[in-house]
Amino acid sequence: MARALIIVDVQNDFCEGGSLPVAGGAAVAAAVSAHLAQDEGATPRRWDHIVATKDHHQDPGAHFGNPPDYASSWPVHCVADTFGEQFHPALDTDRIEAIFLKGEYAAAYSGFEGQSSGIGLAAWLRMRDVTEVDVVGIATDHCVRATALDAAREGFATTVLLDLTAGVAPESTELALTALRESGVEITNAA
Numbered sequence: 001m002a003r004a005l006i007i008v009d010v011q012n013d014f015c016e017g018g019s020l021p022v023a024g025g026a027a028v029a030a031a032v033s034a035h036l037a038q039d040e041g042a043t044p045r046r047w048d049h050i051v052a053t054k055d056h057h058q059d060p061g062a063h064f065g066n067p068p069d070y071a072s073s074w075p076v077h078c079v080a081d082t083f084g085e086q087f088h089p090a091l092d093t094d095r096i097e098a099i100f101l102k103g104e105y106a107a108a109y110s111g112f113e114g115q116s117s118g119i120g121l122a123a124w125l126r127m128r129d130v131t132e133v134d135v136v137g138i139a140t141d142h143c144v145r146a147t148a149l150d151a152a153r154e155g156f157a158t159t160v161l162l163d164l165t166a167g168v169a170p171e172s173t174e175l176a177l178t179a180l181r182e183s184g185v186e187i188t189n190a191a
Helices: 025-040 121-127 140-153 170-182
Strands: 002-008 049-055 098-102 130-138 157-166 186-188
Touching: 002 140, 025 130, 025 157, 049 121, 049 140, 098 121, 121 130, 130 140, 140 157, 140 170, 157 170, 170 186
Parallel strands: 002 049, 002 130, 049 098, 130 157, 157 186
Antiparallel strands: none
16 A cells, blocks of 8 residues: 655646746645655655646647636647646656646546556556555646546545645635545645
8 A cells, every 4th residue: 555646737837927827836836845855854755656747738629718718718828848838947856756648639637637658647556556645736626626536536545735736716726625525535734
């Protein structure tokens, strides 16, 4: 039995100054890095495995809206191989074992829709005997929500570390947290 940390979409375009910024995104990147540094020296470590997800859009069709409706379509963001797709520089990526790319040709909110070297996230975790996951990142009310819901559906004991996430809006974040709790996802803080 192992525990994994899933870092969701801590990318430049979702942080302040990006094309689809979430307030507090850069602070999430720094806070996740601080917790990774604490974990590095811990005995035992909190996380046996650390993975990350990325929006990695090439041509996601109607996911890019002109104009966007901010519900099912969005401004152009996280285009593959651009600065906006890269991890925020405040995020320490040294311990990330695999990066799951999602959304190349369609909208993809959950990290479980992504692949790393042709392997999906659920299979990757099971190959390493992971039974518990902590989910952090951006945005609480969209991709963190979808990833945590899918983790629970896949049978992983799932926790969202709320102080290591940033949400788009208070109302949608509260709705997301309610949906997560109703699905058996634990909501707590990392500290």
